[in-house]
Amino acid sequence: MRSAIQASPARFENGGKTALPLDTIIQGDCIGVLETLPESSIDLIFADPPYNLQLRQELYRPNMTRVDAVDDGWDKFASFRHYDDFTRCWLSACRRVLSNTGTLWVIGTYHNIYRVGAIMQDLGFWILNDIIWIKTNPMPNFRGVRFTNAHETLIWASKSEGSKYTFNHHGVKAFNDGKQMRSDWRLPICAGSERIRINGEKAHSTQKPAALLERIIVASSKPGDVVLDPFVGSGTTAAVAKQLHRHWIGIEKEPHYVEIARRRIQEVAPAIFDKIEEDPRDRSRAKRGPSFKDVVAAGLLKPGDPLYFSADLSRCAVVTTDARLEIGSFVGSIHQAGRHFSNGSPCNGWDHWYFMEKDETLRPIDVLRKRMDTHAS
Ligand SMILES: C[S@@+](CC[C@H](N)C(=O)[O-])C[C@H]1O[C@@H](n2cnc3c(N)ncnc32)[C@H](O)[C@@H]1O
Structure with a gap:
């Protein structure tokens, strides 16, 4: 890396x-x-x-x-x-x-x-x-x-x-x-x-x-x-x-x-970290189960939906049309966007980004991936 x-x-x-x-x-x-x-x-x-x-x-x-x-x-x-x-x-x-x-x-x-x-x-x-x-x-x-x-x-x-x-x-x-x-x-x-x-x-x-x-x-x-x-x-x-x-x-x-x-x-700021890093977890996850793109394609999240880092409502990103996260002028994968808020430290986006359920409870997006698995099986 x-x-x-x-x-x-x-x-x-x-x-x-x-x-x-x-x-x-x-x-x-x-x-x-x-x-x-x-x-x-x-x-x-x-x-x-x-x-x-x-x-x-x-x-x-x-x-x-x-x-x-x-x-x-x-x-x-x-x-x-x-x-x-x-x-x-x-x-x-x-x-x-x-x-x-x-x-x-x-x-x-x-x-x-x-x-x-x-x-x-x-x-x-x-x-x-x-x-x-x-x-x-x-x-x-x-x-x-x-x-x-x-x-x-x-x-x-x-x-x-x-x-x-x-x-x-x-x-x-x-x-x-x-x-x-x-x-x-x-x-x-x-x-x-x-x-x-x-x-x-x-x-x-x-x-x-x-x-x-x-x-x-x-x-x-x-x-x-x-x-x-x-x-x-x-x-x-x-x-x-x-x-x-x-x-x-x-x-x-x-x-x-x-x-x-x-x-x-x-108005463009250079990204805080190098966006071209490959997160090896992406590769193993691709073998293990649905990607974030799959979650968005399945309609479990929609472009424009807000996600919250570590369930903190003041640290928000928006889902883009191509299933990435936008924070001001920065756009990246869920892991890259997670690192954006953790000073460049590796971040598992699945665990750190939260979405708001209809009943207003915040849950990690990993839940959505598991829901997809459940529907598929
Ligand atoms: C297809 S557009 C490029 C759009 C650009 N990729 C963007 O994302 O905004 C082509 C541009 O080339 C400019 N252009 C045309 N002929 C040119 C020339 N000979 N020298 C410099 N610019 C030229 C036009 O004014 C136009 O803005």
Whole structure:
């Protein structure tokens, strides 16, 4: 198990990376900005580029309300050729700054991901995996003329064939109940309190869920590494990198998104301890019985329900839609959230988190797991 980390990213050694504008959002076109950064200086790049959705008309639901689709100016290209030229330019610029042991992630949909993938291979990137992000709450296909588009694809690639790279094989097991992590990830789209809104409207049409970035950053970087996002939008990558004790650099063309991202990141505190520790008990428990996710899936607890640490009503966490616990800006498993309140000491979340029964008695959540076992047998 890894030791607890109390330092902020600035305290990590970043050998030779002092020339980088660390922990900043830079306003500008990413192709030009990337040219100003030193060669081979970045450990991890996550890119969520324009999708080139090619929406020809506004979309309406059956009740004639307008669908809040991605129709922003930044997503419009005159033709596939223009999109490919743009893609080749930003991918080449990313490859130049990526360290020889670094990796690049690109997320996209069927509109663009095949073009992006081919250009990546043409430029010399070596594809390590494609990940399917299965949206547990996708937007329906309102016109009923195609399948509901319920996933996005992420391509993960190293700089060249055979280059070394970081893969935190054990750390990511924490996202899969202690078992080997697979290439299909089930996560909800960004909604509820996580979604940044201004006067009730979405601040950014394509804000990605923090849980997605958490997996990516934990899987393919180390504390103290430099994570760059050339299309940072509302700042998701930078906010999660900061929380996970990585350095971050975000590039964004639109000044109002830059403002939103800066404000958001300012409010993020680095997590008290290293979230990438694997709790070996998770693995043995996966063999022994239901996981916390199973308890939530069975409806014994619901997203939004409060839990209380050591039955203390002043130490509260909220169950998230992906069956973790949220305490302010911190989100983690029941064990990680338990350690949050025990100064980093190991904590068995099953015994320390309490829920309120209908009769207002507080009981440890382990009771719910046992109830599931009883129903199943
Ligand atoms: C798909 S969104 C990224 C959303 C982001 N992942 C988030 O969670 O908020 C793409 C972003 O790239 C920005 N963008 C488009 N072209 C750009 C360019 N050439 N350089 C920098 N940013 C650009 C857009 O303004 C938009 O905010």
